[in-house]
Amino acid sequence: MEISAGGRLEVRITAADVGKRVSVRRLTTPGAPDEKFTDTVGVLTSWDDGVLLITRKSGESIRIPESALVAGKVVPAAPARRRGPAASYEELAHVASRAWRPVESERLGGWELRAAAGFTRRANSVLPLGDPGVPLDEALDLVRGWYGDRGLPAYVQTATGAEGTQELLCAELERRGWVREVTAELWIGALAPVADRAEASGVVLSREADEAWLARYQRKGVSEVALKVLRSGPSVWFATVPGSSQGAAPAAIGRCVVDGRWASFAAVEVDPEQRRRGLATTVMAALARRALDEGASAAWLQVEEDNAGARALYAGMGFAAHHAYHHYREPAAPGSGS
Numbered sequence: 469m470e471i472s473a474g475g476r477l478e479v480r481i482t483a484a485d486v487g488k489r490v491s492v493r494r495l496t497t498p499g500a501p502d503e504k505f506t507d508t509v510g511v512l513t514s515w516d517d518g519v520l521l522i523t524r525k526s527g528e529s530i531r532i533p534e535s536a537l538v539a540g541k542v543v544p545a546a547p548a549r550r551r552g553p554a555a556s557y558e559e560l561a562h563v564a565s566r567a568w569r570p571v572e573s574e575r576l577g578g579w580e581l582r583a584a585a586g587f588t589r590r591a592n593s594v595l596p597l598g599d600p601g602v603p604l605d606e607a608l609d610l611v612r613g614w615y616g617d618r619g620l621p622a623y624v625q626t627a628t629g630a631e632g633t634q635e636l637l638c639a640e641l642e643r644r645g646w647v648r649e650v651t652a653e654l655w656i657g658a659l660a661p662v663a664d665r666a667e668a669s670g671v672v673l674s675r676e677a678d679e680a681w682l683a684r685y686q687r688k689g690v691s692e693v694a695l696k697v698l699r700s701g702p703s704v705w706f707a708t709v710p711g712s713s714q715g716a717a718p719a720a721i722g723r724c725v726v727d728g729r730w731a732s733f734a735a736v737e738v739d740p741e742q743r744r745r746g747l748a749t750t751v752m753a754a755l756a757r758r759a760l761d762e763g764a765s766a767a768w769l770q771v772e773e774d775n776a777g778a779r780a781l782y783a784g785m786g787f788a789a790h791h792a793y794h795h796y797r798e799p800a801a802p803g804s805g806s
Contacts, residue, residue, distance in 0.1 A: 525629030577601030
C-alpha cells in the first residue's frame, strides 16, 4: 500500500485511473467495532457515484464504496513468469483461435464473429480483439442479429488477468445484463518437459479423428460440423491409446495443434476405469514429441476452474495460468421466461 512520508496510508488513485491495474485496501465494515482491512488487486473498471468497481484476475467484480477506502495505488501489470515461455494475451488469443476454427466467421472491425452450428462456445462466440469500429451498443446489436440469423444465442468471449485483457469490456457487458456462464483458464508451459514425462510407447498418432477416437471423445454424436472444428488448425494430430480388447473404446485419447512455436493440448480423456495409470501423461508426451519435431517449443491448454485433477496434472508438468477467459451470453429477451 502507498504510505506517505508521515507513515500514513494514502489513497493515490482517482476516477482518472479507470482502466489501470490498482491495489486498494479498504475497511470491510467501516465504523464497526470489529472492522477489518482487506486488500483487492485488479483492474479499476469504473468509479461512479462513490463506488469503485474492480475486476480481479479471475473475472470477479468487486464493488467498493469510496468511503471504505484506506489506501490505493496504481500497480504494474502482473509480473512475467520466471520460468517457461513468455507470451502476450493477444498472441495467445490468436493462437487459440486458430486451433479451434469455426465453420464460418465474419469481421466487425477488430471483432471476429464465429459460428459452428452451436458446437462449443469457443467456436460460436465473438472474439473481440480490438475496436469493433462502431459504438459498443451498436456492435452488440449487430452481434445479436448475426447469431439470431443462425438460430444461435450470442456469446462474447473475453479474458481477464493479463496485460491487454478485457476487464473494461467485461464490466460493460455486465452493466448491459450479459451473463457470464463459463470461466476457465489458459495455462502455458515449456514443451520439452512434457515430452520427457513418459515413454510414448503404445500411443498411435494420426491426422484424423477416426471412429475409435470419437468413441472415447466426451461429446457424443459428433456431427460433420464438429468434425470440421476438430480437424481445424495449422497442423493437427490425434493420439489414441487402444483399448484392452478388440473393438473396445480407446483407453485414452488426446488432440494437439502445432502452430509455430506453440503446441496446444485438448480433448485429453481417459477411460474412467483406467485412470491413475499415467495414460494422460503418456498421451501428452507422445503429442509433445511430435510437436517438438515440427519446431514447437512452448505449449498451452485450457482448464476449467473446478477440474482439480487436471489442474494438479498440468501443474506437475510445469504449466501455470496465464489468464482467465469467460463466455458472456446475451440477456434473455423480455417475456422469454428464461
